[in-house]
Amino acid sequence: MGKWELTMNPVQEWGEEVEDGAVYGVTLRREPVASDPNAGVTDQCCAFVQYRTCKVRRLKAATLDLLVNHLLDPSSSEQDYSRIFLSTYRTFTCTSALIELLFHRDGAVSDLDNSGFCSSPLLTFVQTWLDEFSEDLRDPPQHPALRLLLDHLSISAAVHGHVCSQPNYCSLAGRAEELLRSFQTEAERIPGSGSADLEPHADGSADEDSGCESSDQSGLMDFSACAVAEQLTRTDAALFVRVVPYQCLGCVWSQRDKKENMSSTIRATVAQFNAVTNRVIASLLCQPADPGPAQRARLIEKWVRVAQECRRLKNFSSLRAILSALQSNAVYRMRKTWASVSRDSLATFDHLCETFPDENCVLTERELLLESPSGGPVPYLGTYLTVLTMLDTALPDAVQGGLINFEKRRREFEVLSQIRVLQASCSRYSLAHRPRVAAWLQGQALLTDQESYELSKQLEPPVDSCSPSGWKHRSLTKKLSSLLTAGDGAKKVPADQISVSSSGSSGSEMEDVPLSSACSIRPQSFHSSCSNVSSCASSSSSDSPLDPCSPAWSCGGARPKPVPASHHKRSVSMTALPVYNRQVADSCVVRVNVDLGHNNGNMYKSIVLTSQDKAAQVIQRSLEKHHLEHMQWEEFSLAQVISPDRELLIPEKANVFYAMSTAANFDFVLRHKKLRAASSPGRRSTQQL
Template sequence: MGKEITMDPVQEWGDESDDGVLYSVTLRRIPVEQSQGSFVQYKTIKVRSVKAATLERLVSLLLEPGTDPHFTTVFLSTYRAFTTTQQLLEMVLDRASSFDGNNNDDNADQTGSGVCKSTLSSLLSLWLGEFSEDFRDPPHHSCLLALRSHLRRDLQLRWLCLHAEKLLRSFSASESCCGNQFSFPLSGQEVENYSSPGRWDFLTFPSRDVAEELTRLDADLFVKAIPFQCLGCVWSQRDKKENKHLAATIRATISQFNSVTNCVISTLLRQPAPPPVRASVIEKWIRVAQECRALKNLSSLRAILSALQSNSIFRLKKTWAAVSRESLSIFEQLSEMFPGENCSLSGCEILLQSPGCGAVPYLGTYLTALTMLDSALPDTVQGGLINFEKRRRECEVLSQIRQLQGSCLQYKLNDHPEISSWLRSYKRLSERESYDLSQEVEPPVDSYLASTGTWNHRTLAKKMIWLLTGSEGPGSKSSPDLVSLTSSGSNGSETEDLTIPSSPRRAKHMVRPWALSGSSRDVCHDAFSSSEPSSPLPFPHPLQHCRSASMTSLPVYNQQIDDSCIVRVSVESSNGNLYKSILLTSQDKTLSVIQRALQKHNVESVRSEDFQLSQVLPGGKELIIPDKANVFYAMCTSADYNFILKRRRGHKTPPTPTAGWKK
């Protein structure tokens, strides 16, 4: 028995196949124009959107009139996930040439040919205009040259030839003049012939000027970021040796974030000073963070908060005790802006999209969302058809990035060269170096803290409550673990890893900074901002949500939804705790999970049978998952979904991954 048509304005009807294309069918009720004597108010129309298809059919749909109006944008935004620019250009031009060949036939439909020529013109115009980076292939830019050659031979497309030639000149000029176009000022390197002004000059800089300079640097890099490089299928491959230069624009943005974090820590630790002086530095950074919120710069705002909540700064009890109550209150308000575990693109990002002002988002939010999408949805369905519905969802996130890039052009900020020089003066500190300096500043008074090198986030929260209210309850100490979203690059000097020193699972208002792994610190979570630094944070209405409804049922970390969830799996190693996010379903057995985890960690030439899978439990305990168990049902759902792979007893030490593990 078929479905019944309801009175809902939009009704999902199902799927249907047509000539190698799988369509999703939706019924929509729309009002009709009233005529005399007519009692019909609405009519139902069928709307089809491409859900999956072969590459050949997707390309043919690009040139067919009447296709889904968003189809072309989604395709051009994501096609490099399943083909190359060269292959796509050849297929498009071959199909266009076949139309031209049909035109030579006296009986050809000239009207249809004109429509196809118009569709081709619109496609190439959009491609050259909005996705010009697809054609950047130094030094020869072969695809752009091939396209220009084709356009020169077509009188109706000659105007696009001028566009292609202008783009070619632009590429050549940028490569000859700028060299590395993605260089960034806060590279973590010390500036030659520059005498570091020290921490004290920082206190003399106006907070607004520091925030403006950080925002200017962040906005310049974010505008240059190529959205496609944020896709999970691209970003997750950057660890491999052959991809050392992959996603350069995203690496630059992350390195800028890490440099800001390093600068905050350095100002507090590099020079000895009594606690009240260091407290004044913390208060200064809190004011800078407040100004960043007013400027809607979530990137530097997040970097400052991450630094202040890092282990090396968290443990400075005497320093935090000297911080004023007003500053601590502001610090807590700012920290509450980042409450989520799953980096969802929710109400906090809506504040970034208010018209008429610039906004720099926290890019880690989008990297996490796209990574989860890539893990949760398959690339192909039904016998090898390209899963275009997955690309449609990814395009929703990429569209938000492009929208925010446009907003950055609205900034009108002053240049502060003295602040920029001061920011560049700090050498990058490793986690070990930061913590050693922290212990020199305030030697540990508890042997447990001295051995673990950490201070619990809840302890600091209770300390701040005591400072704000005048009373302090009993404290407790635990050792937070270190986890990371992805492994770092093979180059130890690079800074593109996303890692998170985790606080207790339900300490909702503590920002989790990107791990200080070797010489790098990166971050991955969501954020939002308020334009009024001194006013209470305006939390958006629950119905305001920037994600589409189609994304709400995706698997998430630390929660089982519809027989699936996201888990984090690390490999036991002396080099640190680096994890990979993996989609776990109710059908997955232990050995298959181990095999997928080893592949994601780029561990080669080993057998999955040589490893055992354990879930990390609170208090340093572990839950060993039996080899033939169903992991989804065997795991402990009340603990964090963090797992670790260990060599079975009697086997050799776990191998180091071929890429992505810092030495």
């Protein structure tokens, strides 16, 4: 009986139903039948429960007209459909077109049934729109979409003005007019975007001649770690609350450079993250006098305490920024400085780094965020931008001959709803403004990656690259390529660049050279909305010989130890030169093996992978590298080797740069499709995007 109960899942996916212009997913839901209150005592004591099976349909794909019809269908009981629609509709239509379509559809229904207009689902939908998604209608200076909605509501109110039930057209028209006045008042009070007082001075890069003399670096030791953390949290919280969730969608964020005023609220948050990272680095490298390693070590200890306070305040954004700065190449390479850091500070730093693993895995951070739902955390927004970018890359926008893939929008809504919950919790912060700390933070000189690295070399000159000291490499800061802007990275840090930590190793930057990677990464996995997009798994590349000049990197050391400077001759994020096992700028080096079914060994060829490469292009270049250009790329499939018994299959139309797992080694295999189909199912576990 117990085994039977385990197999009786109360919710089971049954299949799909295809109708004209729509695809529905069918779910069977098992529900207990309520007992009859008129039944006798003997009947009520029966030791069994009766169940009934209900058929539930959800709209998976449809045309825009059918999506709107489903939205305004009174018989539709699909949970959260209207909120999913409002959160993601900008991916397939514009606000003005949606308003016209909504009122045209509602007017047609009212003409057919005049008795049902007072209970039209449009009223509830518009009320939800105005109350929860009003930022959609903000389009200064004229706000044309909001004015269009107000016109339609006013016309409908004149026709149905006698209706007293709530909501009605009159009350919604008044709410829309009130919202328009609030937008206009805010624009008059704060000219521009309204967030200029919160945005950091991300474009104030230090002049080449002035160096670092413009900032008072001694101020950090004059403030308590709590004061610095509270001021950072106050700024981060104010910026995060202003984030418009739909701007985080992958298709919107990826267009930020092509369309004016796109993702402005995200840019402000990302600029603040990069500014904090830069200020930590500048405070360590820019000193009024020539400090010794011991003085720099005291500054590192102070920043570790600030990071600890940020974690106490649940400010995961500044916490991640500080950790990224301390792991940057310019700071991390200074072995004498790190040798002077106290053991307690190193232990705290290592614990913080382990709490937020550098494999860009969202699991651990989400667990921490949910420890105290009422605590009001400031999340690291890069986590959600990464997941949404991966979802946008892995799932198609249209299916079944051009139907809008609404199932993809459900997956995106899961992430956006988490952002909204965190914003509501984040608004509960009540921290005092600390003007002296704020002035010191804003007064820091911003350095480019090149300037930071040159200053670091001046403070601690590079050591011999063949030194047998065996320094361990824990993690480095990399740029998340899906969040980068093209160009102008040589001098200025763009406002919408964001840093993400990643563990990995680099044995060589040259193609066709044996590359090494002995880095062991803890198994992690993406859950919820990203469960089928990427996976983190233990991986190693023992099949390739180690370069005798490259050390074996260790990602799990008990304490951070800097690497020799010669192994990182330039800042990780300063150059676009691709390297193995690390995505730098918008490119990286990957190794590809071809499995032809016979014992061809583990011959890997290295190729440069860019953020624009689709799987078909990568397969074609890999065949050319292996001198197999006479073979057709359509005959092969591309998979990333996660571990000896696990692979991540890359779809032909997928963008490999974003679809690949950055937690595993950048090793791929080309396998003939006939060979893959004939292989034993139990031999290898293959995960598909």
